[in-house]
Amino acid sequence: MSDETLTKVLAGLQGRRFRGRSDLYRWLRANYKRLAPRLAQDQVSWGVLAQEIAAAGLKNRKGASPSADSVRRIWGTVCRDLAREAAAKAQRRTRKYPSRISPNWWPQVVEPPRPMTSAGPPVLSSPSVNESSLGGVPGRQSSEVVEFPTVDPSGAPLAEGHVFYRGQSMLRRVAEQLARIDRQAREMDRFK
Amino acid sequence: MDLPSMETMMLDPASGLTAGTADEVRIATIVDGRGRAGKTTVANVLVQFCRERGANLRVWNADRQNETHSLSVFHRDAVRPPSDDPDDKGAWLEESFDAQVRERFDSVLDLAGGDPLVRLLARETELVATLEQHRVRLVLWQVLGPDVADLDYLKLSMEAGLFAPATLLVLNAGLVRSKRSIEAVFAEVTGHKVFVDAVAQGAQVVWFPGLVCMKGVAERGLTFAEAKRGIVKPGQQRFVLFDQTRVEIFWEKHIPAFFAQIPADWLPRMADRAARSRGGIQ
Numbered sequence: 415m416s417d418e419t420l421t422k423v424l425a426g427l428q429g430r431r432f433r434g435r436s437d438l439y440r441w442l443r444a445n446y447k448r449l450a451p452r453l454a455q456d457q458v459s460w461g462v463l464a465q466e467i468a469a470a471g472l473k474n475r476k477g478a479s480p481s482a483d484s485v486r487r488i489w490g491t492v493c494r495d496l497a498r499e500a501a502a503k504a505q506r507r508t509r510k511y512p513s514r515i516s517p518n519w520w521p522q523v524v525e526p527p528r529p530m531t532s533a534g535p536p537v538l539s540s541p542s543v544n545e546s547s548l549g550g551v552p553g554r555q556s557s558e559v560v561e562f563p564t565v566d567p568s569g570a571p572l573a574e575g576h577v578f579y580r581g582q583s584m585l586r587r588v589a590e591q592l593a594r595i596d597r598q599a600r601e602m603d604r605f606k
Numbered sequence: 607m608d609l610p611s612m613e614t615m616m617l618d619p620a621s622g623l624t625a626g627t628a629d630e631v632r633i634a635t636i637v638d639g640r641g642r643a644g645k646t647t648v649a650n651v652l653v654q655f656c657r658e659r660g661a662n663l664r665v666w667n668a669d670r671q672n673e674t675h676s677l678s679v680f681h682r683d684a685v686r687p688p689s690d691d692p693d694d695k696g697a698w699l700e701e702s703f704d705a706q707v708r709e710r711f712d713s714v715l716d717l718a719g720g721d722p723l724v725r726l727l728a729r730e731t732e733l734v735a736t737l738e739q740h741r742v743r744l745v746l747w748q749v750l751g752p753d754v755a756d757l758d759y760l761k762l763s764m765e766a767g768l769f770a771p772a773t774l775l776v777l778n779a780g781l782v783r784s785k786r787s788i789e790a791v792f793a794e795v796t797g798h799k800v801f802v803d804a805v806a807q808g809a810q811v812v813w814f815p816g817l818v819c820m821k822g823v824a825e826r827g828l829t830f831a832e833a834k835r836g837i838v839k840p841g842q843q844r845f846v847l848f849d850q851t852r853v854e855i856f857w858e859k860h861i862p863a864f865f866a867q868i869p870a871d872w873l874p875r876m877a878d879r880a881a882r883s884r885g886g887i888q
Binding site for chain 1: 777779787788789792796797802805806810811813815
């Protein structure tokens with residue numbers, strides 16, 4: 415990591431939140447999205463990451479260069495904190511409102527169908543029902559992008575293609591479907 | 607109506623039904639689940655929705671135990687097995703699939719709660735793969751209520767090889783009558799290993815919307831199109847105003863939204879889709 419990068423990193427840390435946390439914590443947290451996939455795929459070892467961080471001048475709270483173990487441990491803390499914050503945010507969204515289902519309730523739309531695999535060419539030319547005139551309400555069919563942790567609460571990276579949802583590791587596409595039905599259920603509950 | 611007499615219904619271009627072409631993939635929908643999960647209601651909605659849109663659909667009603675709310679009440683052309691004897695039902699089902707392969711139509715099969723009829727055939731004949739070879743795609747609609755025991759039938763279907771490749775897990779929100787949240791009531795089911803495994807294997811999950819006055823519609827033997835217009839049969843009590851509105855919202859908004867969640871190639875072919883594929887609708 416060059417001096418210029420270091421300067422940018424340190425400048426970026428100025429005035430940040432998480433008072434009382436080490437620079438290392440702040441840096442790992444600020445770069446979570448970029449680091450998590452690489453750590454999950456074992457592209458970077460803790461030792462190498464610790465060396466790069468030390469070379470960049472980041473210190474732990476005692477002012478020492480971080481060891482591989484402390485980077486791993488603090489990474490776990492970052493993951494735990496982010497997971498807790500995400501769970502708290504989700505819980506705030508589950509307020510219930512007393513009523514019946516809304517006339518305007520509209521579920522999210524699933525992914526396009528998978529092609530048929532074993533009986534000749536797929537049937538294709540028919541457009542999806544989503545595109546048809548089957549009572550569609552314009553502007554209701556965009557799917558929400560959900561971000562899932564790619565490490566477990568202890569900070570251990572999950573297997574490739576897996577994410578952490580509902581307290582367990584699962585395939586990303588499974589988590590996406592479960593998150594969608596959870597969201598739709600909450601939407602129905604709002605009008606129940 | 608027995609099978610031979612149905613041949614006269616086939617693919618008449620003048621009838622307005624979707625004839626399709628001989629090599630087009632047809633859809634065999636099987637509606638399965640535990641008793642009282644809402645299979646017949648879901649099947650009835652499927653048939654009415656598709657037929658309103660010109661689907662060439664045959665209804666197979668294998669649920670001989672349910673007389674009052676059976677599909678035959680709503681669809682007079684529904685075909686039933688000659689008896690409740692397992693051998694009779696098995697032979698009837700084989701003949702029905704055979705007719706579908708030869709005559710090229712879509713079908714909807716409503717099973718009695720927990721009926722092993724299809725699972726037995728699936729185990730014996732590799733039903734899904736066999737039908738696919740003949741360009742008939744089997745789509746399993748597994749109807750689930752909030753009871754974990756409902757997953758037993760999903761597990762059995764998976765074990766019987768009925769599960770892949772097209773399976774829809776239909777969560778029946780209409781079964782939640784308490785003030786508890788739908789999310790909480792279904793949490794045990796949607797968090798269960800069997801459910802999560804099914805999704806991991808490619809099942810799609812959809813919520814089937816509830817209708818407060820569903821019982822009133824079913825007991826009058828009305829279609830949803832009739833009920834939303836306030837039509838009742840002679841001797842029946844009329845619908846109260848707001849129930850009529852509820853049916854209209856259900857049928858015009860919630861049900862189209864429900865179907866919009868289902869992959870198009872898992873649904874029976876409908877006239878507007880056929881017209882679109884020919885460029886007839888812009």
